[in-house]
Ligand code: HEM
């Protein structure tokens with residue numbers, strides 16, 4: 001009898017232990033069907049062979065505030081590589097202290113997004129880089145003024161020659177964008193999730209693995225997939241239930257502004273989720289400062305599901321496994337202005 005009781009107890013405990021262990025045996029294999037680990041080195045980009053000279057020039061340009069009309073804003077002002085590649089503001093502040101309309105996404109791993117911006121309106125990073133320099137609320141400059149500024153500093157002219165050796169006139173707005181793209185392609189952050197996908201079982205905690213299982217089971221991964229866990233498809237924000245205007249302001253209709261198609265109203269690119277633990281506040285509106293709250297909103301708005309506290313905790317733990325090793329970026333020393341350098345304005 002004693003033996004029987006012990007056996008029953010052992011069976012019950014075993015059953016409970018099994019039921020309480022939501023990490024399926026085939027977790028990695030299932031994950032590998034949906035996600036891809038980061039490559040071990042930076043990727044190739046279209047029409048822009050990456051060389052050391054281009055990366056070095058691109059880094060100087062990324063940190064140079066003289067690309068802006070006021071001489072105040074560099075790419076790094078809003079994509080601060082010391083703070084997760086973004087600016088930690090609801091929406092960015094640019095030229096003349098203006099508050100822009102959207103939250104700044106991280107520049108880290110952006111090279112893996114299928115298109116750039118919350119609405120995907122730039123096809124790649126070289127197309128993207130020309131936008132902020134000319135945007136009135138960001139850097140408010142003109143291509144001609146940028147080229148004049150760069151040409152006024154002999155060191156920049158040398159660096160452009162080294163980066164684009166076959167060009168007769170290498171200091172151009174297009175080449176500036178290509179160099180910035182080359183530098184941005186090096187901003188990749190391998191994370192515990194990548195180590196796990198590559199076969200290291202110990203790289204993620206049990207809770208992070210439970211969160212990964214939930215992320216796939218619940219359907220988050222149907223939109224946030226691929227190498228960047230997002231950044232690769234467009235969906236209505238509020239697919240099942242539209243969030244209130246305190247999260248989804250009515251005046252920003254997302255891809256509708258790009259395609260002018262009614263079906264694209266409030267459609268946005270599924271946000272890439274690498275390093276999301278570092279990039280509060282969340283959503284294109286930057287209205288949500290807490291990651292648990294952002295996850296719960298996704299549950300109701302995209303899946304029609306009220307996630308439990310434990311489910312949210314586990315998913316947030318999984319998102320923590322996407323926080324990667326930051327690239328080591330040595331702060332560049334920039335060429336000094338000369339008498340020919342246009343003065344800051346505005
Ligand atoms: C978007 C890079 C300057 C604010 C982006 C993205 C990249 C990027 C790669 C797209 C990321 C993604 O879609 O996930 C750069 C570079 C800059 C620069 C290379 C310098 C040439 C700035 C400045 C500001 C800023 C100075 C702030 C004043 C933003 C905002 C977005 C954005 C708000 C999102 C805009 C939207 O989706 O409509 N930037 N950026 N950027 N950047 Fe920058």
Ligand code: HEM
Pocket residue numbers: 118215218219220221222223224234235236237239268269270271272273276279281282283284285294295298299302303315
């Ligand atoms: C944005 C997580 C399901 C589409 C986000 C953000 C997080 C997140 C944390 C904000 C990222 C940031 O601001 O940088 C999740 C989780 C999900 C889930 C944990 C499952 C519970 C989905 C689904 C879809 C989707 C199923 C598509 C139907 C989007 C879109 C955005 C986004 C379009 C950008 C929204 C905006 O414009 O601000 N997601 N997501 N998500 N997600 Fe999800």
